[in-house]
Amino acid sequence: MRDLPPTLAWALVKLKYGFRIGARRMDLSRCIDMHAHFYGGGLAEMLAARTGRPCLRETIDGPVMLAMNGEFPFTPAHHDHEVGLAEMAVQGVTRRMLTFPGALCADVLPLVDSLPAIRRFNDHMAAMRGQTAGRLTALAGLPFADMEEAARELVRVRRELRLPGAIVPSNYFGTIAQARTLEPVLRAANETGALLMLHPGLMVGEAAPVLADDHPQYRTSAVVLQAQASQVVLTLILSDILDTFPDIAFQAINLGGTIPFIVERMESIGRHRNGDRPFPTDRLKRVWYDAASLGPRALEAAVKLYGADRIMAGSDYPIFHDSPLDAIRGATISDDEKEQVAWRTAEALLDRQDQFL
Structure with missing residues (x-):
């Protein structure tokens, strides 16, 4: 190496000893948690004033929240x-x-x-965003008993409160027909470029799920x-929803459930049973996904x-208290991908929401 030009010699040294030429350090000093809840x-x-579920009750062990699908200590x-x-x-x-x-x-x-409760909550969350200099932002609630009223509240949430969007009960997306009952809300979301998190929840008038026997x-x-x-x-990728409402950002929870593990079977079904209509795998990349409570x-x-x-x-905080960085650090993915999941994807999405205002 004595006869090589200095720059080439140094490059060979870095390669020999495992240095990455021109590499930058992975930045996990930031992390944006895109799946957490608030009950204030x-x-x-x-x-607390309600007599039936959902309701808050005082017990000798402290307050307990009685949700539609169970109960938990209210801390x-x-x-x-x-x-x-x-x-x-x-x-x-x-963030x-x-x-x-x-x-x-x-x-x-x-x-x-x-x-009244939803509007009060949404106002509170908008104020909290300002009080915390944006460290906390929020997805609003909507009153789904009246879809037109829900649509009006979403427009207010976006244009007056300037929040990114709203949470929507995902039972409305169990079938394409059920999703179409949300059309007034979807129109308002598209008009305002809203983020919609599709989170487990009941439709209006739907009975609470029966829990497993054990x-x-x-x-x-x-x-x-x-x-x-x-x-x-x-429902999202097999319907025309993504095309009819292109300015909605849909957030699917928990990495889309089992999709990453069964997609190859669905592709096989497409090849063998629907030869003229293959499974639209590429459309999966038109949805955003959070990694809450997964590893x-x-x-x-x-x-x-x-x-x-x-x-x-x-994180699914406060149901779970693990740091979302634990899964990211432990995953066998590139440094760039870890950084992307930790904060870059979320930052770009939240910036997109603000640009619509």
């Missing part, structure tokens, strides 16, 4: 944003998108009950929930299928 903003007071983490900010600092989360708690099903109550935490809250999340994605192996499969530029970190 007046919701606790409204639910300050659920309703005090300062507690959440402190946990974010510990976890390495620099978080909170949502109206869709699984409670308060957004499908009769309009007289839901609309181990419902696993059978119902994991296996059934992930299968339902997959149905939501299928590194699931993330690896999803990155290979969707691409890291469609995947965002998520």
Whole structure:
């Protein structure tokens, strides 16, 4: 190497000893959590006054929230944003998108009950965004008992409150026909360029799900929930919704459920049973996905299928308290892909929402 030009000699040294020429350090000093929930903003007071589910009850062990699909202790983490900010600092989360708690099903109550509470919550979340200098933003609730009223509230949320969008009960996306009942909301979302998170929740008038006879935490809250999340994605990509409403950003939860693991079977079904209509795998990349409550192996499969530029970190806080960075750091994906999932995809999506205003 003594006779080589200095620049070439140094390049060979770096290659020999494992240096990456021109590489930059991966930036995981930022993390945007795109799937978390908030039960404050007046919701606790409204639910405490109710006599039936969903409702908040005082017990000898402390307050308990009775949702439509179960119950859980109601702690300050659920309703005090300062507690959440402190946990974010510990976890390495620099920005978080909170949502109206869709699984409670308060957004499908009769309009007289839901609309005042939802508007109060949305106003509260808009104020919180300003108070935290954008560290906390939010997806609003909508009153689905009246679709036209829900559409008007979404327009207010986008144009007056300047929030990114809203959370929508994903049971409305169990079939294409069910999704079409949301047309007024979808029109408003497209008009305002809204982000819609399709999160587990009931349709108006729908009975609460029957829990499994044993181990419902696993059978119902994991296996059934992930299968339902997959149905939501299928409704989006097998219908004309993405084409009819091109300015809506749809967020599917939990990496689209089982989709990354069964997509090859669906492609085989397309080849062998629908030869003239192959499964539209490419359309999966027109949806955004969060990785809430899932781990590194699931993330690896999803990155290979969707691409890291469609995947965002998520925690499902305060139901879960793990840092979303744990799955990202543990995944066998490139440094660039880790950075993309940790914050770049979410930052680009949130910037897109602001550009529509």
